[in-house]
Amino acid sequence: DTAVSQTPKYLVTQMGNDKSIKCEQNLGHDTMYWYKQDSKKFLKIMFSYNNKELIINETVPNRFSPKSPDKAHLNLHINSLELGDSAVYFCASSTRTSVPETQYFGPGTRLLVL
Amino acid sequence: DQQVKQNSPSLSVQEGRISILNCDYTNSMFDYFLWYKKYPAEGPTFLISISSIKDKNEDGRFTVFLNKSAKHLSLHIVPSQPGDSAVYFCAARGVTGGGADGLTFGKGTHLIIQP
Numbered sequence: 001d002t003a004v005s006q007t008p009k010y011l012v013t014q015m016g017n018d019k020s021i022k023c024e025q026n027l028g029h030d031t032m033y034w035y036k037q038d039s040k041k042f043l044k045i046m047f048s049y050n051n052k053e054l055i056i057n058e059t060v061p062n063r064f065s066p067k068s069p070d071k072a073h074l075n076l077h078i079n080s081l082e083l084g085d086s087a088v089y090f091c092a093s094s095t096r097t098s099v100p101e102t103q104y105f106g107p108g109t110r111l112l113v114l
Numbered sequence: 115d116q117q118v119k120q121n122s123p124s125l126s127v128q129e130g131r132i133s134i135l136n137c138d139y140t141n142s143m144f145d146y147f148l149w150y151k152k153y154p155a156e157g158p159t160f161l162i163s164i165s166s167i168k169d170k171n172e173d174g175r176f177t178v179f180l181n182k183s184a185k186h187l188s189l190h191i192v193p194s195q196p197g198d199s200a201v202y203f204c205a206a207r208g209v210t211g212g213g214a215d216g217l218t219f220g221k222g223t224h225l226i227i228q229p
Contacts, residue, residue, distance in 0.1 A: 004157070033216050043158070043203065045216030057216075090157050092216075102148065103217060105157030 003027050004106035006091050012112045013081060021076045021109045023091030032074035033092040033103065034066060043090065049074050081113045117141050118206050120220035128228050133191040135223050137204030140185065144206040148217065149178060149189050152201045161202075162189070191225075199227045 004025045013019055025032065031050040037043045047066045048055045054066065063079045078085060091106040119138045127133045137147070145166045150158035164171040164178045164187065171178050177190045191198055204220040 035216065041221055043219040045218075048216050092157075102160045102163065104160065105150075107155070107157045 004091055004093055004104050006089075006106040006109050008109060009107065010110050010112075012114065014114055015081055015083060017081050018077070018079045019081060019111075020078070021089055021091075021111075023074050023076070023106055024072055025091075025093040025104070025106075026072065027093055027095070027104060029093035029095045029104070030071060031094050032068070033094075034074065034076050035090040035092060035105075037088040037090065037108070039087070046076075047074075078111075083113050086111055086113045116220075118204055118218050118220040120202075120204050120223050122223050123221070124224040124226065126226045126228060127194050129196060130193045133189075133194045133198065133225055133227070135189040135191075135202050135204075135225065137187045137189075137220055138185060139187075139206055141206070141208075142182075142185065143208050144218075145208040146206070147178070147180060147187050148205045148207070149176075150203040150205060150219075152203060152222070158203055166208075194225075194227045196227050196229065199225060201225070 007022045033048045034046040035043050036046050046057050046060045049066055049068050065077045066074055068074045088108045088110050090108045092103040094103045117140050146163055148163040149161040151161050152158040162173050162176045162178050164180050169180050175191055180187045201222040201224050203222045205217040207217055
């Protein structure tokens with residue numbers, strides 16, 4: 001059973017389109033995250049979401065918006081896609097009752113904007 | 115501005131020998147350090163962590179050492195096995211990336227274990 005899953009695994013789309021990436025975790029965790037790994041291989045936090053509290057990395061454009069229908073899901077919506085959005089996006093989850101708060105990652109979604 | 119640095123993009127080690135992966139950080143407010151391992155086309159998986167109040171943590175073949183005065187940590191793998199070939203990310207917790215409550219990652223070191 002996959003602990004953190006993401007769909008789709010690959011996403012190829014045109015500039016200007018709007019797309020969504022879904023994330024689900026079955027670990028019973030209370031916090032979920034989105035990370036972006038760019039072409040230089042840096043993994044950078046985009047958002048964290050805990051108990052309806054959303055904390056946003058101030059460097060993330062507002063074209064990106066996370067949506068959490070429930071504790072097990074944190075989807076990422078991207079409006080007006082740009083070439084620079086091409087990257088691998090990782091979802092992760094953790095529970096704040098564990099020390100350290102180890103994050104478990106999904107397999108990633110490879111987004112290519114043409 | 116990189117707060118967590120892994121200056122070796124790759125490292126090649128012979129099977130059975132010790133692998134030492136290094137990581138430097140700039141922010142003394144980090145309270146936990148973690149190592150993640152990543153295979154191609156998969157997400158990072160947690161390997162081992164250390165609290166900033168300790169200087170060593172061991173788990174089987176993996177040991178992490180922390181030198182707070184030097185703001186340096188290292189991951190030792192001994193003996194190295196072929197399945198250890200992967201990209202290893204050093205990560206730190208305690209200072210948010212622009213406000214978001216997540217881990218700050220280094221760029222990764224690609225470890226190659228040679229038979």
